[in-house]
Amino acid sequence: KKKSRKVVKKAPPPKVPKIFDCPKCSNAQCVEVKIKRTQFHGSLKCQVCRAKYSTKINHLMKEIQVFCQWRDDLEQKENMKLGFGEAKEEGFEADSRAAIEGFSRHSKPIKKEQHIVVKKRLLRQ
Numbered sequence: 001k002k003k004s005r006k007v008v009k010k011a012p013p014p015k016v017p018k019i020f021d022c023p024k025c026s027n028a029q030c031v032e033v034k035i036k037r038t039q040f041h042g043s044l045k046c047q048v049c050r051a052k053y054s055t056k057i058n059h060l061m062k063e064i065q066v067f068c069q070w071r072d073d074l075e076q077k078e079n080m081k082l083g084f085g086e087a088k089e090e091g092f093e094a095d096s097r098a099a100i101e102g103f104s105r106h107s108k109p110i111k112k113e114q115h116i117v118v119k120k121r122l123l124r125q
Contacts (some may be wrong), residue, residue, distance in 0.1 A: 018063045025049035033063040042066035103110055 020031045025048050027101040033044040035057060041056040044066060 016062050016064055020064075020067050020100045022046045022049060023074060033066050035061070035063060035066065044070060058089065079092065 018033050019029050020033070021028050022031045025046060027048045030047045031044055031051075032047065033042065035042045037057075037059060040057055040059075041054065041092070042057040042061065042063075044053070045052050053066075053073070055066060055069055057066065
């Protein structure tokens with residue numbers, strides 16, 4: 001008599017959350033993300049502080065990516081208010097301190113010409 005094999009059950013993939021904690025008002029589970037794929041539009045809204053955000057999306061984006069993009073934009077705006085903005089010159093972006101040291105934001109070496117341009121800009125300020 002031949003033994004039968006056990007049926008291996010695969011676990012379902014984890015579900016991507018659609019409700020998140022608000023970084024503005026620090027309340028838990030109050031930011032709801034909605035995606036309209038036919039219109040290529042993603043939006044979110046906090047139920048407590050009424051913070052809103054909308055962005056264009058592509059067909060691959062999920063709710064978590066819209067939320068993370070909002071958090072990145074909030075962080076960038078906060079850095080601009082505090083004066084930690086990024087230097088932009090001729091399509092080159094770099095943190096000013098990193099530009100002086102010769103590295104870009106992503107730790108790639110800066111070309112010598114770009115280093116000089118950024119350094120001149122910093123000296124003018």
